[in-house]
Amino acid sequence: MSKKSIYGKLRSRLERLFGFLEAGTLDVYFAPPYIEYIQMLGPFIDEHGKANINLKKFQAVQDKAENISMSSDLSLSLKEALQSSVNRARQLIPKLFQVQSRQPEEEPEDIVPISSDRVDSEFLMDVKKTLSDADYALFEATCQRILGDRVLHNATGKSIHYLSSFYLNAFCNNPTLSNYALRMADSSYLQEKFAMTNPLHIQPKPFRLDNKKSYYYIPIRELLVKYILNDDLVRIINQETTTNVTPYVRNNGFNGKLRLMIYGDEFGICNPLRDSSKKYKVYVLYLDIDNRQYTSKKKDIHLLMIWCPDDLKNSNQSLLDIMSPLSEDFLCLFRDGISYALNDRQIHIPVCLSHIVGDNLSVAELLGLRRSFGYAFACRHCGIPHTRLSSLDDTSTHLAIHNSYDSYKNEVNSVLSIKNFASPYGITCRSAFDKLGINVFQIAPADIFHDLAEGVISTIIAKVFEILKVKLGSDTVRNRFKSFKIWVNGKLDINFQPKTIKIRGKGWQKIELAVRLVEIFPEMMENPSDYAIYFHLRKVIFFVFSPSMPNICELRSSVREFIRLCHENGLATPKVHFISHYPELTEFYGPLSRFSTDKYERVHSYLKNLLSLSKNFLNVPYSLSKRNQMAQPFLHVVDKIYDEGILSSSHYPFPLGRSILRSLLSNDCYFIEARQFAARDSEVFVRGKLWKVTDRNIESNVHKLELNLDSNEIPLAGLSHLNSYLFKFQGSYFVNYSMMK
Structure with a gap:
C-alpha cells in the first residue's frame, strides 16, 4: 500500500475517532478503534520516521483514551490493550507534526505552534539539566503564572497560549528558554506534571467501589502538615483550658486538642436534563478547624473526599465502607497525635474529631438518622415526632445533647437487633463514622x-x-x-x-x-x-x-x-x-x-467553577479532586501586604457607597461609614464619617444616630466584620443594626 493511501486512512480514522469523541460514544465502543488506529500509526512512523496529522484532534483523542484507561470499567483484556496503545502513542508523539491548514489562523510572529500536548514525561528533568540556575528560575516563575491562570482564573488552553506571548517577551533573546516555556504553555499534561513538583501539592488517592467506580481521598495528615498547622494555631491550642472553652468541648475533654470539623453535602456541578443529573452530582467532605478564630476564606476549607452518590447507590457498599480510608487515618491521628516545631521545639498536638456539620439532610445521612421533613420526621435534638410539632409545651423537653455515648450505642444496637424498634431520635443504622466511636447525639450542632x-x-x-x-x-x-x-x-x-x-x-x-x-x-x-x-x-x-x-x-x-x-x-x-x-x-x-454552612456552600461554587470550562465529565470526582489539588498551593498564600497609600477598588475589604456601617468593636454606640481605605505600616485603615447612637431601640435594633465626626480613621481590625446599614426616615438618621458584633 502506498504512503499516500496510508496517510489517507490515518486521517480518516482520526476523523472517525474525533467524531466518536464529540458524539459522546460509550467507552467500550471508543477503545477498539483507538487501539486499531495506534496499531496502524506506529508501523507507519517506524518506517517513515514521522507523520503529519491534525494535532488538535489527536490531542483530544489521546486525552479521551488516557481518561478511559484510568477510570473506565472496561473488561480486563480490553483495558490492558488500551493501556498498551496509550503508552505506545506517548512514544510516537515527538515524531508527529501538525498538518498545515490551507488558510491558517493568524498568530503573533513570536508564537511557534507546539507539536503536541503529550510529550516525554522526563521533559521537566531535561529542562532542569539544560538551563542554568538563573534561566530555570525564570522558567519556573513563568510556569507558575501559566498554572495560576489555569487553576485560579479558569483560563482555556487557547487563552493560555496567547497570554504566554506576553510572558515570553522578557526572555525573547533566549530561544531555548522561550521554547521550553511555550511548550509548557501549550501542554496541559506538562502543567499537571509541573504542579506535582510543588512541595505543597497533595495527590488525591483513588479507591474503588465494588462496581469498579472510583472515589477520591486527600490524605488528612498531609493536609494538616502542609496547609493547616501554623504557629498561631498551635499557640491557641496550648492556651486552652477548661475555663475558656464551651461546655461541649470541656465535657468531652477536647480542650488542648486540635479539633477537626467535617462538613458533608451533595451538590450538582451543572444542570443537565432529567436522569443525567444523577451522573453530575457529587458528594463532598470538607475539612475545617474548630480551634481557630472564625474564618470564611476558602483557603482555610479543604476538600477531603469526593464521590458520586449514584455510584455508591449502585454498589453493594455503604457510607461506612467508603469512609474506611478516612477513618483509619483518623484513628492513627487520635492515637499518635501530630508533631509540630514551634520555636525550635517539637510539640506534640493531640487530635480529635469534634464536629460534623452540614444541612439537616446531609448530617442525617452521615450519622445514620432518618432523612425526612414529612410525617416520618423525628427531631434529632429532642425526639419529638411530626404529630407534635404544633405543641408549645417545652417545659419537659430533654435534649439529646445530654445523652452519653453509651446511651447512643444501646439505642443503635436496639435498632439493629430488635425487629420493629423505632428510635425516638430517628436512628436507622450505624453512622458513617461508627469506627471512630463518636457520640451522634452531640457531634452535630444546629444548621x-x-x-x-x-x-x-x-x-x-x-x-x-x-x-x-x-x-x-x-x-x-x-x-x-x-x-x-x-x-x-x-x-x-x-x-x-x-x-x-x-x-x-x-x-x-x-x-x-x-x-x-x-x-x-x-x-x-x-x-x-x-x-x-x-x-x-x-x-x-x-x-x-x-x-x-x-x-x-x-x-x-x-x-x-x-x-x-x-x-x-x-x-x-x-x-x-x-x-x-x-x-x-x-x-x-x-x-x-x-x-453555619454558608461558607462551605461558597466552596461548592468554587469547585463548580473549576469544571465550568472543562469538557471532561467522564469521571467528575477525579477531575474535580485533581484540579482542586493543583489550585491549593496558589490559594495557600499569606495574606496580602498592601502597598502604602489609598487602596484600589479591587482590594476593598467591603463595598463602598451602599449605606454600609461597621460598628466599633470597642463600643457599639459608634459606627463608621467608610469612604476610603488606606494602608499604612502593613495595616489597613478605614476612613469616613463617624456616627454615634443617640437613642437605642432594643426591640427592633434600629437605633437613631447623629453625625459625631465628619472625618475619622479607624483600623480595620477594630471594626466588626458584619454589616449594619444607614438610612433616613422623617428627617432623622438611623442605623439598621442587623447582627450583634
Missing part, C-alpha cells in the same frame, strides 16, 4: 443557615408583604421594593402575585432582605405590634448569626416569643421547631454562627 435562610425567612417575609399590601397598597409595595437599589448581596426575585408572594434567591440574599425590609418600609417602626413576627425574626437573626456569645436569657426570650408567633400564623414546621432549641444549643456549643 442555622438552612433553618433560617432556606427555611422560615421566605415564608415570614411573604406574610409581612401581605400585611404591607393591605396597609400601603400593592402598587406602593411593589414599586418601593423595585426602587431599592443598594443591595450588598444582589437583588433577589419576588413575584408579587395576587394570591401568593414567591421569593426566589440565594440564602444570604434572603437574610439581607429580612434585615433590610425595615429600610424599604420604615413605617413598620411606627406600629411594630402589627409586624411582631418580623421584628422577632430580626432579633433571632441578630443573636444567632453573631460571632459573639449572646445573653442566653435574652436569646431564650426572643426565641420563645418568635416560636409562639410562628404557631399563631400556622408555621409549625420542622425548621421552626429546630429554632426552638437554639438557646440550649448555644449554651452547649457556643455561638452557632461558627457552624
